[in-house]
Amino acid sequence: xxxxxxxxxxxxxxxxxxxxxxxxxxxxxxxxxxxxxxxxxxxxxxxxxxxxxxxxxxxxxxxxxxxxxxxxxxxxxxxxxxxxxxxxxxxxxxxxxxxxxxxxxxxxxxxxxxxxxxxxxxxxxxxxxxxxxxxxxxxxxxxxxxxxxxxxxxxxxxxxxxxxxxxxxxxxxxxxxxxxxxxxxxxxxxxxxxxxxxxxxxxxxxxxxxxxxxxxxxxxxxxxxxxxxxxxxxxxxxxxxxxxxxxxxxxxxxxxxxxxxxxxxxxxxxxxxxxxxxxxxxxxxxxxxxxxxxxxxxxx
Numbered sequence: 001x002x003x004x005x006x007x008x009x010x011x012x013x014x015x016x017x018x019x020x021x022x023x024x025x026x027x028x029x030x031x032x033x034x035x036x037x038x039x040x041x042x043x044x045x046x047x048x049x050x051x052x053x054x055x056x057x058x059x060x061x062x063x064x065x066x067x068x069x070x071x072x073x074x075x076x077x078x079x080x081x082x083x084x085x086x087x088x089x090x091x092x093x094x095x096x097x098x099x100x101x102x103x104x105x106x107x108x109x110x111x112x113x114x115x116x117x118x119x120x121x122x123x124x125x126x127x128x129x130x131x132x133x134x135x136x137x138x139x140x141x142x143x144x145x146x147x148x149x150x151x152x153x154x155x156x157x158x159x160x161x162x163x164x165x166x167x168x169x170x171x172x173x174x175x176x177x178x179x180x181x182x183x184x185x186x187x188x189x190x191x192x193x194x195x196x197x198x199x200x201x202x203x204x205x206x207x208x209x210x211x212x213x214x215x216x217x218x219x220x221x222x223x224x225x226x227x228x229x230x231x232x233x234x235x236x237x238x239x240x241x242x243x244x245x246x247x248x249x250x251x252x253x254x255x256x257x258x259x260x261x262x263x264x265x266x267x268x269x270x271x272x273x274x275x276x277x278x279x280x281x282x283x284x285x286x287x288x289x290x291x292x293x294x295x296x297x298x299x300x
Contacts, residue, residue: 011251017224017234024225026217031181033238042247049250050090059262061095066170067122070129074178075216076206077188079239080131087249100131113137135223142219143212156226163232173232174256178239182213
């Protein structure tokens with residue numbers, strides 16, 4: 001890789017959430033950080049990464065036995081949509097699905113909280129992107145105090161077991177938290193309000209939720225601490241700078257797929273025999289066939 005940061009360590013190593021003394025804190029991550037990467041260098045590198053990501057996806061799709069689940073979490077205006085649009089632009093849409101999870105419906109509430117998640121999991125060879133995820137079902141109840149602590153703790157145990165079994169079945173989970181600052185969120189909300197083309201994304205409830213900023217930070221601290229495991233670690237991506245966010249996410253996905261080493265299948269074919277059948281016919285039968293076809297389009 002061309003950048004200083006990625007030459008020294010993998011981007012995953014640099015952005016992996018590693019709880020210190022068994023407790024992770026978002027406050028320990030600077031949302032303005034760029035790891036020494038420069039904007040112009042990142043832009044040039046994105047094109048190369050996109051091509052590499054596309055090749056790895058093609059191999060994963062052709063292999064047809066494993067899959068990738070990308071979990072995107074962030075506070076309002078954190079950049080989930082932009083990440084899907086820009087950081088993952090090298091992916092072939094035929095092999096990618098995106099699913100968003102908002103507040104559960106009455107039907108969804110009547111089932112186990114992971115029911116709707118299981119219904120949306122990627123199939124063999126697919127990359128599935130969750131725009132919000134099962135983590136909404138632990139973070140939001142913690143902020144709004146709609147579930148007791150013991151119930152939330154039990155859900156984390158179920159999530160960790162769920163993600164462990166996903167890996168055992170061939171689905172690699174990539175969990176990304178897009179980390180922005182309080183001031184950056186304010187600036188982005190104001191841009192939405194002032195831009196008619198973006199205003200539709202603004203909801204009055206956004207202001208109310210912003211009032212719970214500290215509670216959400218604490219809830220994500222707890223979520224990342226409880227569920228950043230060896231089989232499904234969290235990566236906290238500084239996201240105040242959108243160009244760096246895109247660069248980092250592209251690198252993380254490329255590193256994960258490279259480590260998976262997907263391979264094109266090797267079908268049992270007699271290549272020489274098949275090629276010979278497609279070579280020009282030295283006895284002229286192909287020429288005679290074309291003449292017959294031209295004289296009688298129906299082939300009689």
